[in-house]
Amino acid sequence: MRLTELPRTTSFRLALMFLALFGTCSLLLFAFVYWQTVGYMRRDQDEFLQRQLTFYSTLSPADRVQRLREHPRNDPGTRRPSGEFAANGQWLVGNLSVLPAELRQAHQPVDFVLPSAGAPVPFRGYATQLPDGHWLAVSQNVHEPREFEALLLRAMLSAGLLTLLFGLAGAVALGASSMRRIDAITLAIRRIVNGALTERLPVQGGSDDLNRLTREVNGMLDDLERLVHEVKGVCDGIAHDLRTPLTRVLGGLERAQRRASTVEEFRDAAARATEEIAALLKTFNALLRISELEAGARRAGFSDVALAQVLADVVDLYQPLAEEKNLTLQLSGTASPTDITLWGDASLLFDACANLIDNAIKFVPAGGHIEVRLDAEHRAISVTDNGPGIPASERKAVLNRFHRNEPSRSTPGNGLGLSLVAVIAHLHDMKIDITDAAPGCRVSLSWSAR
Template sequence: MRLTELPRTTGFRLALMFLVLFGTCSLLLFAFVYWQTVGYMAREQDGWLRRESANFSTLSPDDRQLRLREHTRGDPGGRRPFGEFDADGRWLAGNLASLPTELHATDQPINFSLFSADARTPFRGYATRLPNGHWLVVAQNVHEPREFEELMVRAMFGAGLLTLIFGFAGAVAVGVSSMRRIDAITLAIRRIVTGDLSERLPVESGGGDLNRLTHEVNGMLDNLERLVHEVKGVCDSIAHDLRTPLTRLLGGLERALRRATTPEEFRSSIADAIDEVSALLKTFNALLRISEIEAGARRAGFTQVSLSTVLADVVEFYQPLAEEKQLSLELVGGATPTEATLPGDPSLLFDAIGNLVDNAIKFTPPGGKVVVRLDGQHHLLSVTDNGPGILPSERKAVLNRFHRSEPSRSTPGNGLGLSLVAVIAHLHDMKVDITDAAPGCCVSLSWPEANSTTP
């Protein structure tokens, strides 16, 4: 983290922007308060001066001079000097020694100063022309109001300075925190770029927009890691599962090349090679179909599908195979009133349920029973057999591509049947559950109530 990059951080710039905005608003507020306070004090002073001047002006000359002498005795410090002067400005009465020349030229209260041996004292005064031509001057010491005004200015300046200092410090803190967070995220991204898909962006406590973003990115990384591992697993499984048939194919062709001498022997070797290639093509076609379904393109063609109709078609299609293996294939709940419909692709649903029935028939011993059940009211369909079942530790893994449980190793297949079922179920917002039928296995598909309608 370099401090030279601090001014370029968004957090620092935003904090400075709000500091400038807050400082400007505070300055305007302080100016308004100062203007209102000083104006109010000046209006109060001027109002008092005018009232006192009016009171003295209405008195007779003798009464006025008597009141001025009383006022002088009551104001020994001269904080509110009053005085009466003749037309030439000579003092007649009061504790104001001389007539301020500034008061001659205006009929409004004005500021003036009186000088003594050691000080200059500010006053605000008002002069009135009496009927006899004399001047009446009423004044008030404004030293304390001036000090209060200066105190307000100093307080506002100090508050503004502290606001700038703490605001700038806060902007720096926000910028540094943002830089540290970005540095941590950048470091994590660099690790991810180098191939460490287990790395995740750091998430701090307290929430915030950046935390929301990192949560979403981490979720994306979880899916990416899962997909990469799935692709790696698929590649490994393809390499492992295709090696055996390719080895058999190569061995058969080499034997035919070395040993076959008659057309019948060549035809037999070619037929075996065709069978091996056909099995490989079926595997690749299944993989391509799974990828196509995962892409979600088939969702655009969804229509309302009657599950009872699909189940009846599946049972009818696999009935001959079940009879050939001496198995009982039974459909339960496939007719109204428990009939359920949901949006979907009928051919894909047929394939998914057909794969489940095919697996059940494949692994159920002769004399066994396969039951296809539809419970529309509980949004559930299941295929149950009484074969060897699936170990609890493998019930999740069998939904992965090319995975085959131990009892099925000796049975023909490519390990993609249940993977295809899982992909089709996901496309239809269904959940796949594998449970123990004691004995045997029960594979059920359930779907949310919002997707289903039951007549």
């Protein structure tokens, strides 16, 4: 992680944007609080001075002089000095010994400074000229209020500065954390690009935007890894299931070329070759159909499908084959199965059920039982048999193309039946489950209500 890249991160920029917004709001709030507080304190001081000036102005000259002479005893600290002055500003009475020029010139309360033994002391005063030409002045020591105002201003400036510093630190921390996560994701992507398909993007705890995105990407990588393995499996299957028949065709034709001497022998060789090639074409057609279904090309023809009728047609089709192998093929269902409909393609659903029944007929021994069930309550179609079943370790793999649960591959088939069922189920938003029927196998196709 390079700090020079930090300002370019989205998290850092967003943090700075919110910091600027929050800082501006805080500054306006601090200014409003300061203005209201200082304004309230100064209005209170001015109202006090106005009351004092009005009180002294309404007294008779003799009473006013008497009050001003007694005022120093009531104000020993000279916190609120008052006094009367001649028209030329000469002190006459009171504990305010000097009439500042600011008071004579202003017609409202103003600040002024009086000298003292130490530093000059700030006061706020108000003066008016009496009818006899004398000046009456009242004042108040505002050293503590002004100190409080300065303290309040410093506190707000300090709070603003701390807010700015902590905000910047938070922006840097957020940007650095985002960069670390992006760097980790970038490294994981590079490893994946270099061939480590088992690698996954790191996901931290929580459900923020980046975690949701990485989870989706990891799901895509899971599908990609599965597809790559399927491609490898397809290649292996092609090597065995397609090359072997072609080898037999070539061998048969070569033998016929060398040994056949009659038209009948050539016809037999051609018939066997035709049969092998037809099986190959059937396999290729199945692969093409699976690819077409995976692309979702058949969704445009969806409509409401009566599942009971589809299952009845499939069972009728395979009933003779089951009887020929001495198997019992039975269709059952819960109450009112005729009311069950599914939004889908009737021919594809027919093919899916046909493949399940065909698989069961292939592997269930003579005397066995196959049940096709339509479950209205759980919205599921199931095909259950009492054959050898599928081991738990193989139940996921049998859905892959060309995978066969029979290593010897002696049973007819190309390993695409359950793959086609899985693709059709996915196209119809159905879930396929392979479970143990104890004994035998149960394959279920279930769906959710629309």
